[in-house]
Amino acid sequence: MSESETTTRAIQVPILTRVEGEGALHIRLRGNEIEQVQLKIYEPPRFFEALLRGKPMDDVADITSRICGICPIAYQMTSVRALENIQGIAVDPEVALLRRLMYCGEWIESHVLHIHLLHAPDFFDCDSAIELAKRFPDEVKRGLKLKQIGNRLLEVLGGRAIHPVNLAIGGYYRLPRSEELAALIADFEWGLQRSVDAAKWLGGLSFPEFDVPYEFVALSCPDRYAIETGVIASSEHTAIAVEDYERFFYEVHVPHSTALQARKKPNDSTYFVGPLARIHLNYHTLTPIAKQTAEAIGIAPPCRNPHKSILARAVETVFAFEEGLAILKSFTMPSRSRVPFKTRAGEGVSATEAPRGLIFHRYRVDSLGKVEFAKIVPPTSQNQAQIEADLRQLLPQLIACDDAKIALDCERLVRTYDPCISCSTHFLKLHITRT
């Protein structure tokens, strides 16, 4: 065996940049063999599921929204829907539309942030959004204005853009005023046109060749692009009800990460959630301009290149503006902000589509409405194992390269997932043995 075949190389990216939260990459190569690939999440666990125990269920939305400052609606919406399922209530149809609108706002601000400030720099060999802004000031400025519109929508419906406070079990604490919603129409019309322009700008990018036979998983509805409700669809298997999520998906601890990783039964396989999965599974329900845009920029299914996730986010931004505009123009104010209910004990689940992918919650409450049990599975947890699998697939192409190149390309691959590391460290099981 030659020396090069036995030489061990350790490639480390100690701090992943332009991702939310704190994580690292550790790769060990022996010759041409990949010995170890670890996405190391070292951000401290945050114990939200334990924190929720004993809390009144009215507080759950406020608490879970603090898991993430970029996707608080995903946590709030999923939690209130699970609690509504326990209480046996359904919000009024107009309130359901307001919630769908609210989620559009979150998709806009999250996708646009990731596209322009975190991911697009990679395609222009820029180290930061500041460098990108030097070369493309109009495009970055456009992106920030698009994000601003998303934030404003969340302020109108949620009380504030970060950790909104208005979502309640049964509806909202306060309905928006008609004039507040009407004032958003002009912004959404502008945003729809500009988001199409942004997508076309991104459609001119060059993408590394990298095709992975993912199992895509996402919520799906027959008649509209699934965000806040649906069944759990898969590119490999028949769709399942949300109630059956835990029969097919589970989380495991791995020694190198404070965040859990998800697997799929029965083969402990990895799977992919997020915009690329949604586009693949729900392309037929995209709104008309979003679908035209997808075709124009080359993201129509099948697409299994994670680097093209930036195009999927761009199309979903168009969708969010188009869908949001349609809701704003046709909206009728509901007669009440909340459905009343009598508190009862029970257990219930919910799943929605966070900007980064499928998110699942389970709660159990007692007869006084206090939380006895909480389980939260964010999208980044579900994608972690797939990220490591992708890296193992990528590395053979890079083995002959120097360590800096390997580290750079691996980090760029991680960024395609828009990982939210703070979200994924929400939980750690604690076992105490006393002797």
Place this chain on the structure above:
Amino acid sequence: MHQLLNPFSQIAHHANVNPAASHPYRRSVIGIGSAHGQDAIGWRIVECLRRLGIVDVAYTLARNPLEIFDRCEEVDALHLVDACIGSDSGRLHRLQWPDERLVALRWTSTHGADIPGALQLATELGMLPASVTIWVIECEGDAAEDSWSHELRLGIEFAANQMGQELRG
């Protein structure tokens, strides 16, 4: 009982993307942080300022520096308030952008954006008003608000008074 009796108390007026709309305030004060621990310092200062009733100022409680971009256009002056880690608890720094000393301060950040990074990006895009002032209070570490030192509380009060004097002009 829901934690917040008035869920909309923190909405601030700000510029509208629609160019036909006009901005009602010429100065913007943004406190960066959250409601908890040392993160609350910036917010507490802004809340003190708001009570002073100084006219023609928009107040915002922002969660992260990226919110600067939502609040900085069509104003003549921007004031940012935040905390940083330091050994001299309660000490107030008043810095005028651009100032290299900002980079040396120990910030927390999200999505890779701290105050200097957000301001650099805003500068690159020509989005900042002519006057950008950053008010920073040193604190020694993360502590719940009821554990804040006397020096830190005095520093917060001092900062609000200093900012108030400057805003009154």
